[in-house]
């Protein structure tokens with residue numbers, strides 16, 4: 413998105429994640445819920461059955477010795493995987509699942525019916541995946557298939573990808589980087605929807621697909637997504653936004669569609685279909701552009717875009733907020749222009765906190781970083797969140813910078829975009845490098861690291 417966001421909401425201290433909800437581990441959390449938003453969103457739920465006649469399973473799907481070994485080893489090592497039960501990567505039984513249905517299409521143009529049942533069935537056949545399904549997340553991100561026009565563009569994309577890989581490794585999240593257009597008409601900001609849909613089908617083991625734009629950087633590597641918060645009232649989409657801006661101001665920046673979580677369930681399949689049908693694959697695409705512009709007076713360009721489309725849907729049907737959580741209690745994504753000037757102070761505050769608390773300074777294996785994040789939460793109580801807070805912003809989004817093409821918004825100088833990204837990348841990298849014993853003393857100098865002394869940052873100017 414090209415235009416900066418407006419931050420008007422009041423941030424409250426972060427809600428604690430809620431662990432009281434004990435629904436079944438992989439349910440869609442929309443049981444009995446059928447969303448019919450007038451004729452626009454009407455869809456038919458049809459039970460589809462298909463025949464497996466003619467399918468033969470020539471490949472050997474029996475568990476292998478390696479599979480046996482894996483399950484033995486894993487039963488001993490669950491401790492190391494902090495609660496995530498080990499999964500069997502070498503096992504796909506012959507019983508047919510939705511994958512064997514010749515009618516099932518990955519294309520965003522087609523709807524998938526009975527997805528909840530299909531997913532449940534798959535999980536039933538893959539019990540080692542079923543166990544941890546409720547909290548499993550796949551991050552999906554990507555960039556264009558060709559080299560960047562901006563000379564520094566590919567470097568920035570690589571580092572942005574590294575940043576996400578680092579986060580995912582620390583938190584046990586899988587990541588899919590896509591760099592091909594999956595639907596020829598769904599270009600630019602619309603390209604994410606076909607990828608998200610395909611990822612839902614490719615990852616029945618995951619409860620959440622987490623889309624993150626390539627220009628959004630994770631700047632708090634310790635922060636763990638508060639997923640239980642969204643289970644509590646059965647939300648299926650989580651996006652950073654503000655209800656008052658949607659309903660009162662009718663601004664096309666009242667939420668940001670560059671980062672969102674979507675639950676892997678039937679409701680989401682149907683919602684994605686409705687959403688995608690406001691994009692260029694639809695014959696009504698020009699009409700949607702006009703409708704969006706008439707509603708959102710601050711929208712600057714005529715084409716229908718994914719963000720305006722999402723806001724439009726929520727604006728037209730307020731009950732959608734029962735399913736779409738507008739997150740404002742932490743930076744699910746935050747505007748880089750607000751965040752960048754605060755990074756030095758935040759670094760200083762965190763160092764101070766660590767000088768005062770030996771537990772936070774203790775060296776540890778990278779795999780157990782989440783525990784140190786949890787320790788730190790106690791020290792962060794009362795720090796507030798969002799603008800003006802000294803808490804590390806979770807995601808810093810370089811909206812309007814267009815690092816790959818270099819066609820940044822004229823409101824920003826290119827240098828401020830690229831240097832800003834480098835600074836945010838090194839800010840994040842310092843949180844990772846530390847586990848490897850090093851630190852960048854200067855956030856604008858990517859080349860230089862120094863070895864951290866024992867008990868860092870107890871001594872020294874950092």
Ligand SMILES: *[C@@H]1O[C@H](CO)[C@@H](O)[C@H](O)[C@H]1NC(C)=O
Pocket residue numbers: 475476477478480
């Ligand atoms: C794997 O384990 C199962 C049961 O535990 C056993 O029946 C099978 O023979 C084993 N397979 C191999 C290749 O060892």
Ligand SMILES: *[C@@H]1O[C@H](CO)[C@@H](O)[C@H](O)[C@H]1NC(C)=O
Pocket residue numbers: 480481484
């Ligand atoms: C794995 O466990 C099975 C019983 O569950 C046992 O028979 C087998 O010997 C074990 N394999 C290894 C490599 O420990």
Ligand SMILES: *[C@@H]1O[C@H](CO)[C@@H](O)[C@H](O)[C@H]1NC(C)=O
Pocket residue numbers: 753754757
């Ligand atoms: C950083 O902290 C100093 C001292 O507390 C303060 O004067 C300054 O305004 C802060 N800068 C920003 C950008 O918040």
